Amino acid sequence: MPLEDLLINKPKKKLFLLGNEAAVRGAIEAGVSIAATYPGTPSSEIGDVLHYLAKDANIYFEFSVNEKVAMEVAATAAVSGLRSFTFMKHVGLNVASDSFMTTAYNGVNGGMVILTADDPSMFSSQNEQDNRHYGRLAKIPILEPSNPQEIKDMMVYGFELSEKFKTPVIIRTSTRISHMRGIVELNEIKASNNINENIHWKKGFFKKNPKQWVPVPGNAAEMHKNLALKFENIKKINTKLNKIYSAPKATKNKNSKFKLGIVSSGSSFNYAYDTINKYDLGIDILKLGFTYPFPEKEVLNFIKDLDGVFIVEEVDPIVEKEILSIIGKNQLKISVFGKLNNVFPMIYEFNPDILLNSFKKFYKIAKKENEKVNGGKNNINDIYDEFSKEEININEYNQNTKLENTQLNNLIESLPNRHPTLCPGCPHRTSYFAVKKSIEELEISEDNVIFASDIGCYTLGISPPYQTADYLLSMGSSIGNGGGFSKATNQTVMSFIGDSTFFHSGISPLINCIHNKNKFVLTILDNRTTAMTGGQSNPGLNVDGMGDPAPEISIEKIAISLGIKFVKTINPLNLKKTIETYKEAIKYDGISVIIAKSPCILIKGLKKRKPMEIDYNKCNKCLECLKFLACPAISMKNDEIIIDSLSCKGCTTCRQMCKEKAIKIKR
Amino acid sequence: MINMIEDIFSKNPEFCKDSYTIYICGVGGQGIIKTSTIIGNGAINEEKNVVMSEVHGMSQRGGIVSTELKIGNYKSSLIEEFSSDMIIGFEPIEVVRNLNKANKDTKIIINTQPIIPSNISSQKNSYPDINEVIAILRENYNYVYPIDGSQLAKESGNILTLNMVLLGAATADETFPISKDNIIIAMQNNLKANFYDINAEAIEKGYEKVKSLQ
Structure with a gap:
């Protein structure tokens, strides 16, 4: 469309x-x-x-x-x-x-x-x-x-x-x-x-x-x-957004001697509706669309003649507590089945299977209660008590059911994982490689370097081989955290933040760090877009949200105007220069700012660069390119390193880091 | 009187009438979302109700992409475990990873061309042998349709038509609830006109391939 x-x-x-x-x-x-x-x-x-x-x-x-x-x-x-x-x-x-x-x-x-x-x-x-x-x-x-x-x-x-x-x-x-x-x-x-x-x-x-x-x-x-x-x-408003989905008369309460109901909203309602109707459980559902101020009267009307009510909601038990308060205020005797008594999981999103399991659990207990010798005496409180007795097992939440077949299970367990990675040609990869290299050349132990990360693609640096994300709180936190670590420890501190995140909430903490005389290396990974969310514009670009021309704000000028003495804008894809700059920056006594400026390879209309290829006469199979870059374009096939020319974006990082000069531009 | 648990949780045939669920999985960049949207539009063309769920947060960075389509009386767009009517797998091991959506009668359309995870060298597990994977699937599931979709896409004139090959393959199974004609109309409404011919060709190639396997 x-x-x-x-x-x-x-x-x-x-x-x-x-x-x-x-x-x-x-x-x-x-x-x-x-x-x-x-x-x-x-x-x-x-x-x-x-x-x-x-x-x-x-x-x-x-x-x-x-x-x-x-x-x-x-x-x-x-x-x-x-x-x-x-x-x-x-x-x-x-x-x-x-x-x-x-x-x-x-x-x-x-x-x-x-x-x-x-x-x-x-x-x-x-x-x-x-x-x-x-x-x-x-x-x-x-x-x-x-x-x-x-x-x-x-x-x-x-x-x-x-x-x-x-x-x-x-x-x-x-x-x-x-x-x-x-x-x-x-x-x-x-x-x-x-x-x-x-x-x-x-x-x-x-x-x-x-x-x-x-x-x-x-x-x-x-x-x-x-x-x-x-x-x-x-x-007092009357709204049509709260609506009862009645079970057909023929099936109403057919499975239980108790009168039951469900109160639900949002995506949880969909799971509740499908489960009740697919299995014809005969339970009415009150769907709340207008959920705050809480529609007390409508809810009271719905629940007042019930023996038990299920509350199906994501994520916190908010409606559940509202309903408990209505029940308390009106001195009703209704059992509430929700998150607080372990009927539904306390965390994570729901799905149809979770709801089905919860309802199965309910009916199992109901059946057991019903079979007790003095069956005539039992009431819904017994079921409630049974649920409340069970210990909450949070470790079981959100896990896929294992297949019954061992052969298939073994196959599934033997699969390699597929975590998101930095794209081939991503300039962050080169920056991270250079950072690690400079630390190694300065003979600083990795344990003595703290990497304060931030929110963006570069958080993917958490994975090996980069491992350049040690602490993270929120958008812009890398700079406040960097300052904090530099006061709290004697370790070397390096913060990473993207261009869009820097504008979002990096500037005030940077002012704080200068004023409070912090010492750390701040890298602003300026890839000329808001990459993680799909490439939106930001104030560092010359185009606005509607695609019109707009003033471009210079990160370098901001840093200089704040009085920072060490501000260097580099092209991270120039590996040797980048390593040298990092070595200087780490040794610098104060805040050093490196603006690693190179566009995200997903930006449309970038000039295409020629892919790399291996010169097999020179390659000694040290595998360093494979191990230390973890570039999706580089892989091993039949005991040889290969570079996939379709995915290679020609950033040349592998070519620059290869000690044998065994990687060349594909002709 | 409380019935047996098994009785209580038997499916309501009225609600399940005309229900068809499709789980589609693979890797970012393979055209999975587009394919799913076309199926959804095809369902609308046939005046069927349809809901769909998409997971694509990190799709551009080599991550997993999956969609779930539910045609019928459903409000929720998530398919229950072991209950997909069809799985369209754009990448072989992603199908295996999601077998908890399948039962022995699920129609499994599986592209045999692997996409090896980029950090495979630093992983404990290696990428399995595709022929073995297909053999194990065939042993355990009644309707497995392995297709070298990438090859058929190339033959259609563009590797990027892989998604249309697999879509065509899906329409070849007689349980698939939308006619090939309606899928082609939906494709025309959703893809660029200048690629219409090769996309139609790709749909045809996938269709023929599954027909030949049946």
Whole structure:
């Protein structure tokens, strides 16, 4: 499907959309004027699509320097009366959280939707935090879609809700929703108006009112009161987003003498729905789409006549605790089966097998209880007690079932793994090789060098043979950590950060490190793109989020202007020079900055370089190129080193490091 | 009265009617996402409900890519263990790694051309012999279709048509729920027009290959 299809104004037309594409369509249907993000998986494709379509969709779109700025851009657009959209991965909201918290106090005029994409099971993240907590922290409503259609529809609903109550609205997705493809039926695109000939997006007007917009302590107290009042009103809203999926009458409670129900939301709902219907378990499901403020009345209505209720949610037991509190407040006698009593796993994402196992466990215990001698006496509490007795075995979570067949199992266990690696020709490989070489030549023991890493492709340096990632916290942490290690230890400290990550949150810590007289080697691996998330622009490039020309900000000039005396920009692919520069930098007494500047080989339109080949007359099979570079283009076949000329990108690192001069340019 | 556990967890034929699940796996850059999207569009052309899941975080860096397609009444896009109707394997050992999705009647379409992991020299395990892998699969599964997809792609005029070869191979199995014609229409809507002929050729080559194996 060409992405332009997202612009067509044909209600009822069906497209097969990725969740992230559906989010863009939702923004277009809702008439969003301003959108801002910092790329992060699983929400990255929203930005990629907007980068491509924004102008045709009458949207101003930017890749902001970080999520906090994206939040601020969206907040100001919304207070100026425009509809604004910001989106980020779950940990991005940590970065944005300071401004995010206050957007609830300030409120909005135009609608503002914040999409946060959680990553249960951590496919591409450093943690699996549950961002539903953020809605509670800030008093901001949360909508939870379960599929691409709902993402699109909740975007539109979210803007209406936001404008009605003058509050930002959170849409919380997860990897399985953002990266799910499903059928999406389109609605009408709201006509954009007021578009100036020279500017492709609608402009708003900011009406001054410091009492509303400036939370100095005196105002903030009043604002918090207003927020609490607003919140009470939101609680009263009638919504169609919470819906009961009733089991057919014939099967209702057919398998149990107890009346059971399920409360679920997001991707978990899909697993619950499929499991209940595939096996005809006869249990009603209350699907929550509007999950905060928690719909107490609807939930109470659903559960009040039940004996037991299953809570199916990812990741933390949030709905479960809400329901326990409703049960407590109303002094009900309902057993709650969730994460807290080991019915469902406490961590990681769910899947249909996990749900099936949990329900099987429930019915097994129910059957056992039923078979007890005084069968007439037993109640659902006995089942609850049985579950609660079981010890939680966290080690069993998220493991594939072994096959019954030993031959197949042995084959599976004998397979080599396939971890992601630095691409052939990646300049980071050469930088890491040079760093290791310079440490070796200076005769410093590896144990005495701490590598503070950061978030980007270069974190792949964690693997052998590079092993250049010893500590990592978050975006930009390599610099603060580098400074900290240099005060806390006498070890040599080397920090690595990418260009986009440096702009994102590396500059303030660098200022800190200079002011506090730290000593370490900072490498800014400037590969001219935001590579890990798919190659988005950043302030170091001469192009902006919509593909227009933009001022290019020089990392070197930033470093020099901060007063750093050792600032060297090198082409890491010049190996000898790079090793020499590192040796100097390590010996330097103070902060030394090396900007290793060489474009990511995935950038389109780069000049092709000739591949390398082995000169078998000279190769003595020392295997150093194979072992120390771990380049995907170099491998062993029939006892000979070979270089795959299709994957080799001609970076020449192997050629430069070969002591026998046995690698040459392929003619 | 509580029934036997086995009775409780018997499948509801009404819900499972017209269900077809396809697990597709391989390595980044092989065109797996595109292929899966085409199948999804083909299902829509036949007015079937379809959901699909993609895992591709590190695909451009030699990592594993997989998709799961579920046609039928499903809301969730993850296939239960041992229950794929079909596996389309773009890389032989990635099929083996995901055999927990297969049962003995799963249709296994497997490209026999390996992609050796780049850090193989530093790994304890070596890359297995492909003929042995295929023999073991044949011993344990009823419908294994090994295809030298990379060779057929080259014959179609471009190594990059590997995904269309395997897609064509899938349509040749009679259980595959979407007609070859609808797959070709979906392909036309999803790929560049100037490659239409060689892509159609590749689909045909994969189709013929599986027909010859049956």
